[in-house]
Amino acid sequence: MSRFRRVGAVHLRRPGMVGHAHPTIAFTTNEAARGRLKPQSLAARVGLGLIAMLAVLTPSVWGDETPTYERDIKPLFAKRCTVCHNQKKLNNLEISGGLALDTFEAVLAGTKDQKVIVPGRPLESELLKRLNEDDEDSRMPLLEKPLPMAQRDLVRHWIDAGAPRGIEVADAVATAKRPPRRIVRSLDLVLGVERTIPPKTEGFGKGGAMQVALKVGPLPAISALAFRGDGRQLAVGTHGEVLIWDLVDARPALVLNDVPGPVHALLFSRDGKRLAVGAGLPARTGSVQVYSVPDGTLIHDFVGHADVVFGLAFRPDGGQLASASFDQSVRLWNLATGKPDGVFTGHSDFVYDVAYTPDGHSLLSVSKDRTIKLIDTKTLKEKRTYSNHNEDVMALAVQPRGAKFVSSGLEPQLRWWGLDDEKPANRVGGHGGPVHQLAFSGNGKRLISAGGDSTVRLWDGASGTFERKLPGPSEWQYAVALSDDASLAAGGGWDGVVRVWDADTGKLRATLLQPPSPSPPTADWLVLTPNGYLHASPELHELVRWQIGGTDVDGTIPWSVFGREDEVAHQLQGKPVAEPTFPRPKPQ
Numbered sequence: 262m263s264r265f266r267r268v269g270a271v272h273l274r275r276p277g278m279v280g281h282a283h284p285t286i287a288f289t290t291n292e293a294a295r296g297r298l299k300p301q302s303l304a305a306r307v308g309l310g311l312i313a314m315l316a317v318l319t320p321s322v323w324g325d326e327t328p329t330y331e332r333d334i335k336p337l338f339a340k341r342c343t344v345c346h347n348q349k350k351l352n353n354l355e356i357s358g359g360l361a362l363d364t365f366e367a368v369l370a371g372t373k374d375q376k377v378i379v380p381g382r383p384l385e386s387e388l389l390k391r392l393n394e395d396d397e398d399s400r401m402p403l404l405e406k407p408l409p410m411a412q413r414d415l416v417r418h419w420i421d422a423g424a425p426r427g428i429e430v431a432d433a434v435a436t437a438k439r440p441p442r443r444i445v446r447s448l449d450l451v452l453g454v455e456r457t458i459p460p461k462t463e464g465f466g467k468g469g470a471m472q473v474a475l476k477v478g479p480l481p482a483i484s485a486l487a488f489r490g491d492g493r494q495l496a497v498g499t500h501g502e503v504l505i506w507d508l509v510d511a512r513p514a515l516v517l518n519d520v521p522g523p524v525h526a527l528l529f530s531r532d533g534k535r536l537a538v539g540a541g542l543p544a545r546t547g548s549v550q551v552y553s554v555p556d557g558t559l560i561h562d563f564v565g566h567a568d569v570v571f572g573l574a575f576r577p578d579g580g581q582l583a584s585a586s587f588d589q590s591v592r593l594w595n596l597a598t599g600k601p602d603g604v605f606t607g608h609s610d611f612v613y614d615v616a617y618t619p620d621g622h623s624l625l626s627v628s629k630d631r632t633i634k635l636i637d638t639k640t641l642k643e644k645r646t647y648s649n650h651n652e653d654v655m656a657l658a659v660q661p662r663g664a665k666f667v668s669s670g671l672e673p674q675l676r677w678w679g680l681d682d683e684k685p686a687n688r689v690g691g692h693g694g695p696v697h698q699l700a701f702s703g704n705g706k707r708l709i710s711a712g713g714d715s716t717v718r719l720w721d722g723a724s725g726t727f728e729r730k731l732p733g734p735s736e737w738q739y740a741v742a743l744s745d746d747a748s749l750a751a752g753g754g755w756d757g758v759v760r761v762w763d764a765d766t767g768k769l770r771a772t773l774l775q776p777p778s779p780s781p782p783t784a785d786w787l788v789l790t791p792n793g794y795l796h797a798s799p800e801l802h803e804l805v806r807w808q809i810g811g812t813d814v815d816g817t818i819p820w821s822v823f824g825r826e827d828e829v830a831h832q833l834q835g836k837p838v839a840e841p842t843f844p845r846p847k848p849q
Contacts, residue, residue, distance in 0.1 A: 328419040329427020330365045337412065338362045349519065353564070365426045380424040383417045392416060448478030451808070452772060454793040458809050463844045464818025469810020471793055476804060477776040477785075480757020485740050487527035487536070488751065489554070490703055492744030495751055496536055497759055497775060498524025503538055504775045504784055505554070508749075508761065511796050511830040513775070515557045516784045521548050526573040526584075535560065535596075537582055539570035547586045549573070549594065563594050565601060572614035572657075576638070577621045585615040591626050591636065603641045607634055614657040616666070618680065625666055627654035633668055635680070649676060649684055658699035658708060660722065667708060667725075669696035675710065677725050689725050691718055697738065703745025707764060709752075711738040717752035719764060729767045733760045748835075763835060771833050776801070790832040793841065794825045818844060 328334065338346075347363040360377065361367035371377040371387075378386040392413050394400035400407060407413070419425075452473045460468035485498030494514060495506045500523045507514040517538070526539030536554050541547035547566025552559055563584070572585035581602060582594045591612055593602035610629035617624055623644065624636040633647035633654055652671035659666045665686075668676045673692035676685035694713030701708050701722055708720040717738050719728040731750060738754035743764065750764040759773040774787040778800070787797040787805075797805060807819040822841045831838050 327422045327425060328415055329425050330368065330419070331427040333415060333427075334368075334419055335363075335365075337415070338368075347519065350521070369424070378420050378424055380420060381422075383420040386420050389413070389417055389420060449474050449476055450478045450480065450774075452789055454789065455791045456793045464815065464822075465843075466809045466812055466814040469812075472808040472811075473789060473795065474806045474808050474813075475787075475801060477774065477801070478757075480774070480776055482755050482757055483740055483753025483759055485524045485527040485539075486742040486751050486753055486759070487529050488742045488744045488749065489529045489533045490531060490745040491533065492746065492749045494529075494533075494554075495742070495759070495761070495773075496527045496529065497753065497773070498527050498538070498540075498740070499757070499775070499777075500524070501540075502775075502777075503527065503536070504786070505536070506773060508833045509830065511771075511788050511826060511833050513784050513786050515555060517552060517557055519559075520550065521546070522569065525569060525571045528573045528575060529554070530575050530579050531577070532579065535579075537573045537575065539573045539584060541566065541569035541586075543569055543587070547584070547588060549582070549584045549592075551582065551596070561594070561596065561599055563592075563599075563601070565592055565604070566590065568611075571612070572616075572626075574616045574624070576617050577619060581621075581638070583615045583617065583624055585612040585626055587611040589628075591615050591624065593638065593641070605634075605636050605641045605643075607636070607643045608632070611653075613653070613655045613670075616657050616659040618659060619662050619664075623680075625657060625659060627657045627668055627670070629653045629655075633657070633678075647678060647682075656696050656699040656710070658701050661701055661703060661705040663705055663723075667699055669699060669710065671695045673712065673714070675699070675708075675720070675725065687725055689720070689727065691727050692716065694737075698741050700741055700743055702743040702747035702764075704747055706747040707743055707750075709741045709743050709750055709764075711741040711752055711754065713737050715754075717741055717750070717760075717762075719750065719767075722747070731760070731762045731767055731769075733762075733769055733772070761833065770835065771829065774801070788829050788833070790829055790838070792832070792838060793823045794828040794832060794838070795820075795823050796826045796829040 346357050346360050348361050348367065350357040351359065351361050359372040368378060375387065377388040383389050391399065391401040454471055456471045458465040458468045458471055462468055481499040483497060483499060487496045493507065493509050495508055497504050497506065501518060501520050503517040503520060503524055504513050505515040520538055520540045522540045522542045524538060524540045528537045534554055536552045538550045547568055547570040549563040549570055550559060551561040566586040566588050568587035570584050570586050574583045580596055582596055584592050589606065589608050589610060589612060591605040595602045608628040608630050612626050612628050615624055615626045622638055624638055626634045626636060631650045631652060631654060635644040637644050650670065650672060654668050655670035657666065657668050664680055666678050673694060673696050675689045677687040678685050692710065692712040692714050696710050696712055698711040699708060705722045707722045710718045715734050715736055715738060717731045717734060720726065721728060731752065734752060734754065736755040738752050740753050742751045748764055750762045751759060753759040761770045762768065763770055769791050772789045776785050778785045785798050785800045787801045789795050805816065807814050807816050822843060828838050
């Protein structure tokens with residue numbers, strides 16, 4: 262059985278391990294429980310097959326209480342369906358199929374041709390039929406295992422009760438005087454820190470290694486990362502969402518949750534005022550969106566690709582954007598006029614990545630067809646082909662203000678090229694598996710690589726000499742980024758965890774979590790530093806469990822000692838961090 266599989270449009274390896282653990286992070290269950298994602302088929306174009314995948318979520322237990330749209334059904338739709346099926350995309354039939362599910366009125370209206378639910382008659386409701394369909398090509402979620410019976414029963418019970426709207430969750434909470442419902446997740450995520458609690462420390466049990474555990478798994482894979490030039494902000498892409506972290510305030514600054522499908526490419530403009538997002542739905546459509554920063558306004562929503570967008574590049578002067586897609590094309594977009602500037606179709610298979618040369622006159626693109634193309638940006642004619650790879654070329658980075666570029670892919674060697682080279686000027690080994698992404702720092706000082714061998718590696722940006730492997734990852738890494746000054750590095754992958762390192766020392770600064778939130782556009786989040794300081798959103802604050810020496814302890818004292826927003830911020834900024842102050846022992 263191949264060790265490679267495709268999730269959405271990302272090559273992934275199944276670790277082939279059960280109950281695997283790591284001192285920094287572990288899922289305490291069989292990893293096969295994470296579920297399986299497959300590329301969508303052309304059946305997605307037929308009827309309600311355009312409904313996007315519903316998240317595998319466990320709803321609140323409703324018991325004898327009648328489910329309502331606002332309280333029970335809307336959160337279920339919000340995680341996957343409304344990324345595509347919302348009012349903004351209603352007229353884009355390639356994405357929404359003419360169906361919106363983000364409001365009660367839209368669900369009742371259905372499509373122009375038919376209703377998707379018939380209140381009081383679940384067996385006549387097309388939506389429920391698709392959830393229970395035996396045929397994998399027709400069943401929702403598309404080409405996936407069926408939703409858990411409890412979730413299908415929830416939808417059926419809601420329709421059978423007449424599909425009541427109910428009242429908004431915030432009002433319902435105030436009326437009933439009870440805490441808001443939250444999505445119950447089944448897997449424990451355990452995060453270790455570099456701290457051992459001495460024996461007999463009050464409030465910390467018998468002492469021992471400290472860990473933080475919370476039921477937020479499985480987390481969606483981290484599929485894209487990008488630093489804003491000054492390193493203050495880090496954009497993180499997962500399925501249907503981009504979260505922009507403020508690394509000075511140690512909390513999210515902006516959530517973008519209207520992205521169709523998995524996010525595969527993120528890129529800040531050189532001035533930091535725009536963020537480009539590449540995504541899409543396999544075999545259906547590619548998405549190229551440009552947002553203003555910091556307000557998150559959608560500036561451009563470019564349409565043209567027929568498959569997922571996997572790579573993006575801003576022209577050095579910021580006036581043009583290039584996108585690489587699995588539809589075998591590279592497209593150029595004029596950011597002044599908002600119109601296409603042309604398309605290059607010289608590849609014979611998926612195009613994984615694209616980058617401008619420093620003068621902006623040429624583009625480089627890499628492909629599954631094992632070639633690298635040099636393209637004239639004015640004529641969109643091929644200037645030359647570099648063909649030294651024997652397997653997919655998946656990763657590309659161009660040296661800023663230099664004349665070199667680096668390529669890699671299923672063959673893990675990093676090939677260093679000059680633009681006029683017939684063959685690589687240098688080959689550097691190090692990774693033990695595919696290289697999914699390469700990125701230079703803005704000053705060209707460093708290069709970073711994400712590997713299928715579960716490592717993130719740093720290289721000298723001029724010579725290609727290996728610098729160091731960054732600590733922490735235990736799962737495949739798909740995305741990496743460097744700040745412009747090469748002082749900060751970030752990596753993420755299969756485990757759904759983002760790590761931020763000091764690139765000069767190789768030391769971990771913080772671990773970032775962003776589990777799917779039950780109430781978009783809000784975000785659940787957590788930041789944990791290696792020395793144990795923790796900062797989290799209120800929802801995750803309630804889920805945190807402190808484990809000392811492998812045993813849960815009451816969280817009151819650990820939170821009072823380690824729940825320090827100020828120290829988390831200091832750690833992320835590279836400032837000195839104070840030692841924790843523990844309670845004094847009670848007199849005997």
